[in-house]
Amino acid sequence: xxxxxxxxxxxxxxxxxxxxxxxxxxxxxxxxxxxxxxxxxxxxxxxxxxxxxxxxxxxxxxxxxxxxxxxxxxxxxxxxxxxxxxxxxxxxxxxxxxxxxxxxxxxxxxxxxxxxxxxxxxxxxxxxxxxxxxxxxxxxxxxxxxxxxxxxxxxxxxxxxxxxxxxxxxxxxxxxxxxxxxxxxxxxxxxxxxxxxxxxxxxxxxxxxxxxxxxxxxxxxxxxxxxxxxxxxxxxxxxxxxxxxxxxxxxxxx
Amino acid sequence: xxxxxxxxxxxxxxxxxxxxxxxxxxxxxxxxxxxxxxxxxxxxxxxxxxxxxxxxxxxxxxxxxxxxxxxxxxxxxxxxxxxxxxxxxxxxxxxxxxxxxxxxxxxxxxxxxxxxxxxxxxxxxxxxxxxxxxxxxxxxxxxxxxxxxxxxxxxxxxxxxxxxxxxxxxxxxxxxxxxxxxxxxxxxxxxxxxxxxxxxxxxxxxxxxxxxxxxxxxxxxxxxxxxxxxxxxxxxxxxxxxxxxxxxxxxxxxxxxxxxxxxxxxxxxxxxxxxxxxxxxxxxxxxxxxxxxxxxxxxxxxxxxxxxxxxxxxxxxxxxxxxxxxxxx
Numbered sequence: 001x002x003x004x005x006x007x008x009x010x011x012x013x014x015x016x017x018x019x020x021x022x023x024x025x026x027x028x029x030x031x032x033x034x035x036x037x038x039x040x041x042x043x044x045x046x047x048x049x050x051x052x053x054x055x056x057x058x059x060x061x062x063x064x065x066x067x068x069x070x071x072x073x074x075x076x077x078x079x080x081x082x083x084x085x086x087x088x089x090x091x092x093x094x095x096x097x098x099x100x101x102x103x104x105x106x107x108x109x110x111x112x113x114x115x116x117x118x119x120x121x122x123x124x125x126x127x128x129x130x131x132x133x134x135x136x137x138x139x140x141x142x143x144x145x146x147x148x149x150x151x152x153x154x155x156x157x158x159x160x161x162x163x164x165x166x167x168x169x170x171x172x173x174x175x176x177x178x179x180x181x182x183x184x185x186x187x188x189x190x191x192x193x194x195x196x197x198x199x200x201x202x203x204x205x206x207x208x209x210x211x212x213x214x215x216x217x218x219x220x221x222x223x224x225x226x227x228x229x230x231x232x233x234x235x236x237x238x239x240x241x242x243x244x245x246x247x248x249x250x251x252x253x254x
Numbered sequence: 255x256x257x258x259x260x261x262x263x264x265x266x267x268x269x270x271x272x273x274x275x276x277x278x279x280x281x282x283x284x285x286x287x288x289x290x291x292x293x294x295x296x297x298x299x300x301x302x303x304x305x306x307x308x309x310x311x312x313x314x315x316x317x318x319x320x321x322x323x324x325x326x327x328x329x330x331x332x333x334x335x336x337x338x339x340x341x342x343x344x345x346x347x348x349x350x351x352x353x354x355x356x357x358x359x360x361x362x363x364x365x366x367x368x369x370x371x372x373x374x375x376x377x378x379x380x381x382x383x384x385x386x387x388x389x390x391x392x393x394x395x396x397x398x399x400x401x402x403x404x405x406x407x408x409x410x411x412x413x414x415x416x417x418x419x420x421x422x423x424x425x426x427x428x429x430x431x432x433x434x435x436x437x438x439x440x441x442x443x444x445x446x447x448x449x450x451x452x453x454x455x456x457x458x459x460x461x462x463x464x465x466x467x468x469x470x471x472x473x474x475x476x477x478x479x480x481x482x483x484x485x486x487x488x489x490x491x492x493x494x495x496x497x498x499x500x501x502x503x504x505x506x507x508x509x510x511x512x513x514x515x516x517x518x519x520x521x522x523x524x525x526x527x528x529x530x531x532x533x534x535x536x537x538x539x540x541x542x543x544x545x546x547x548x549x550x551x552x553x554x555x556x557x558x559x560x561x562x563x564x565x566x567x568x569x570x571x572x573x574x575x576x577x578x579x580x581x582x583x
Contacts, residue, residue, distance in 0.1 A: 050455055076457030088452035090445050092512070100438075101445045105457030107438045111466060114437035115430040121437065128438070161452075168456060 001028040003203050004049070004172060009058035011044050011227075018044040020227045021058065026172065031194065031204045033214045035238075036224035037247060042207040043085060045224070046176055049205070050082045051075030062172070076105050081170030083161035085177045085207070091150030095141060098149050098160055099132035102167030106131075135167040139193060154181045159193075166197070173197060175206040179213045191217050215239065223247065267429060270518070274421045278414045287413045291485055293525045294420035295478040300505050300517035301424075301431045302474030307503075308511035309440060310467045311447030312362065313370040316377030318498035320472040322384060322491075323350040324479025329397040329489045330390060339403050343480040347473045354472035358465040365450070369468065377499050384491035396490025403484045410484070420481050427474060431514045443467055504543060508550055510557020519558040 004026040011019040019041045026032055034042050047053040049060055051070050060067040062078055070078075090098050107128060113121040136142045139159040144152065149160060158178050165173060175194070179187050187210060194217055198204055208214050214221065215235040223231040223238060225247040231238055238244055261268060274294075281287055299321055306312050327346025331337035337345070357376055361368040384391050391397065402411030403419065410416045434440045445453040446460040453460055483489045501524070509520020528539045554560050 052451055052454055071459075073454045073457055073459045076455060082455050084452065088449040090448040090452070092448065093441070093444055097441055101441050101453065101458070102456050104438060104442055104445075109438040111434070111439050111470070114434050114439040117433040117437070125437070164452075164456065 002026065003028045003063065004205075005059075005061045006045075006049070007059045007061065009045070009048065009055045009060060011041070011048060011053070012056040017227050019048075019055075019224075022224070022227070022229045023058075024222050024229065024232055026203060026205055028203055029198065029201065030219040031198055031206070031217050033218040033221045034205060034207045034224065035209070035211075035214060035221060039226075040224040041227040042224055043176060044227075046082065046174055046207060049075075050080055050174055076168055076170075079169070079171035080174065081165035081168050081172070082174035083158060083165055083176055083178060085180070087154065087157045087161070089149040089152070089157050089160050089164075091148065093149055094145065095147050095149050095152065095160055096129070096132055096136065096145040099135050099164050099167050100128050102135065102164040103128045103131055105168060132167055135163040138166060138196075139163040140189075155186050158182075159190075162193070162197075166202075170202060172203045172205065175204065175208075177207055177209060179208055179210040187213055264432075266515075267425075267432060270428075271425050274425060275418060278417045284413055287417060288485075289525055289529060291413070291417055291420055292482075293521050294417070294424040295482045295485075296505065296525060297424045297517060297521040298427055298478035298481070299475045299502055300509070300521045301427050301514065302471030303502055304506045304509070304511065304514060304517040305431055305434065305443070306467055306471040307506055308513070308516065309435065309443040309447065310464055312464060312468065313367055313503070314373040314468070314471065315370050315496070315499050315503065316373030316375075316380070317471070317475050317502045318494045318496070319373075319377040319380035320350045320354065320475035321479035321482070321498070321502075322380055322494040323353065323472075324476030325483045325489050325493075326384065326391060326397075326479075327476070328480040329400050329483050332401055333397055333399055334390075339401060339480075339484060343477065346480055347476045350472040350476035351469045354469045355465060358468040359461075362464040362468065363461045373499075374496070377494075377496055381491060381494055381496070384494060391491070394491060396488060398488040400483050400487045400489065402487070403481075416485055420485070423477070423481065428514070428518065431517070435514055439463065439466075501543075504547055508546060508557055510559035512556055513559045516557045516559045523558060 002025045006022060006024050008021045008023055009019055010017065010021055022041075022045065034045065036042055044053075048055050049067065051067050051074060052072050054068045062080060065078055067075060090101065107124055109121045109124050133142060133145065136145055139162050141156060141159055141163060144156065149157070152160060162175070162178070178194070179190055182190060191213060194204060194206070218235055220233065221235055221238045222229060223241070223244050230243050230247060231241045277290060278287060281290070299317060303314065303317055306314060324343070324346045327349060328339060328342045331342035331345065332339050357372055358369065361372045385393055402409055404410060408415065410419045442453065442458045442463050445456070446458055446463060450460055505520040505524045506517055507520075508523060509518065510516030527542070531539050531542060550557060556563065
C-alpha cells in the first residue's frame with residue numbers, strides 16, 4: 001500500500017533549482033533511504049515532506065492529503081514525524097520535558113485549564129508523563145530523563161529526537177542523518193532501533209551518508225544528485241548502478 | 255491531591271503568599287504600605303512580561319501602553335461615564351486584549367524581533383494620543399477624582415484593604431503563571447522559542463501560541479493599570495512614556511527570565527531599591543539601575559533568581575586543582 005507519493009516535485013530558491021521533478025512512492029511498512037552527495041537536495045525534500053516548506057511545483061500526497069496545502073504545524077497531526085540533521089532538541093528543558101512536547105498534539109489542555117491547573121489538565125499531565133517516559137525507554141534514555149537536553153552527547157541527542165517524535169505516534173518517521181557522529185556500536189544499536197520502530201508499524205524514510213548503515217537496513221534506496229533523482233531500487237542494485245557511482249566518485253574514476 | 259501533598263508541592267508559593275498577605279499586620283507606616291501596593295501592581299505587569307519574554311522569547315518595548323489602556327480605560331469610564339469600576343476594568347482588559355491581537359497577528363508570524371519594533375512604535379503612539387486626545391483624556395492635566403474599588407460596603411480605598419485585594423490578585427496571577435510554565439501550553443512556548451522548526455514538526459501552532467501569550471501579557475498589564483489608578487485616584491500621561499516600558503523590561507530581566515519567580519524578585523527590587531537610594535541622593539537611582547542591568551547581563555544571565563546557583567559555581571571555580579580526582583592516564 002502506498003502511504004506517500006512524491007509527484008514531480010520541484011523546489012526553487014531564488015533561481016537555484018534545489019529539486020527538479022522528483023517522484024517516488026513510499027510504501028507502508030518499508031524503510032526507504034534517500035542518499036546523494038552534499039547539496040543534492042535531501043534536506044530540502046525533507047522540509048517539504050514534513051510540511052515546513054512548500055514545493056514550487058508538483059505535489060506530495062500523504063494518503064489523500066496534499067501536503068502543499070497544509071499549514072506548517074499540521075503535518076504532525078497527520079502522522080508525520082521527523083528528526084533533524086543538526087540537533088534541534090530544546091536545550092534548557094529536561095530530556096523528559098522534550099519528549100512531553102511530542103505529546104502536544106495529542107493533548108487538549110488550553111490556556112485556561114493550564115492557568116488554573118484544572119482536574120482534567122492534571123489527569124492529562126499524568127498521562128503525558130507516562131507516555132513520554134515510555135517513549136524514552138524505547139530509545140534507552142530513561143536514565144537521563146531528568147537531565148537538561150543540552151548536556152547530552154550528540155548521539156543521545158539524536159535518540160532524544162527520535163523519542164520525541166515517537167511520542168507523537170507517527171505513521172511515517174523521517175530521520176535526517178541519524179547515524180552522523182556515531183561509532184560502530186552505536187550505529188548497530190541505531191539500526192536495531194530503526195528495525196524495531198518499523199516492526200511496530202511505522203514507515204521510515206531516512207537520509208544518511210553512512211552507506212553501511214543504509215545498505216544494512218533499507219528496503220529501497222532513492223538517489224538524488226543536483227536535485228534530480230538518478231536511481232531508485234533495492235540496495236544491491238543501487239550499489240552497482242553506474243550513474244550512482246559516477247555521482248559519488250566523479251567521472252574520472254567511474 | 256491531599257492538603258499535605260499540595261502544601262509540599264507549592265511550599266515556596268504558600269510561604270511567599272503568607273508573607274505578602276501578613277505584611278500589613280506589621281507595617282503601620284502608610285508610606286511603606288503604598289510601596290508594597292505599587293509592588294503588587296508592578297508584579298502583575300512583570301508576570302505577563304516574564305511569560306512573554308522568558309517563555310516565548312518575544313520582547314515587548316511598549317508594555318507601558320497596555321498599562322495605560324487599563325489605567326485610562328478605568329479612569330475615563332468611571333469618572334466621565336460613571337461605569338462601575340469592575341466593569342470598566344473588564345472592558346479595558348478586553349480592549350487591551352484586542353489591541354494586542356491586532357499588533358501580534360501580523361508581527362508574530364515573522365521570525366525575529368518584529369514584535370519589539372511594533373510595540374516600540376505602538377507605545378509612542380499611545381503616549382501621543384494620551385496627550386493629544388484632550389476631549390477624552392484631559393491631556394497633560396490628567397484625570398483626577400478616580401473612585402476607589404468597592405464591593406458592597408467594603409471600601410478598598412483604605413490602605414490595608416487595598417493591599418489585600420491587590421496582592422490577592424497579584425498572587426493569583428503568580429499561581430497562574432507558575433501553573434502555565436509546567437503545562438502543555440508552557441512547554442510549547444519554550445519549545446517554539448528554543449527551536450521553532452522542531453516545535454512545528456511536533457504539531458505546535460507556533461504563531462497562535464505566540465499571539466496568545468502576548469494577549470495574556472497585555473491583559474495582565476491592563477488589569478495592573480486599572481488597580482493602580484483606583485489606588486492613586488489620579489492619572490496623567492507622564493507615567494506612560496517609553497521610559498516606563500524600559501523600566502518594565504528591566505524589572506523582568508533583572509529578576510531573571512528563566513523563572514517566573516524572577517518577576518517577583520525583580521518587582522520587589524525595582525520598587526524598594528529607589529527608596530533605599532533616596533536616602534543618599536535621588537540622582538543616583540537611574541545610574542544604579544543602569545549599572546545593575548549591565549552587571550546582571552554580563553555576570554548573572556539568570557537574573558536575581560539565578561543568584562541561588564552562584565555559591566555552587568564559586569565553589570567549583572575556587573576548588574584547587576589538586577583537590578580534583580586524579581584522571582587515569
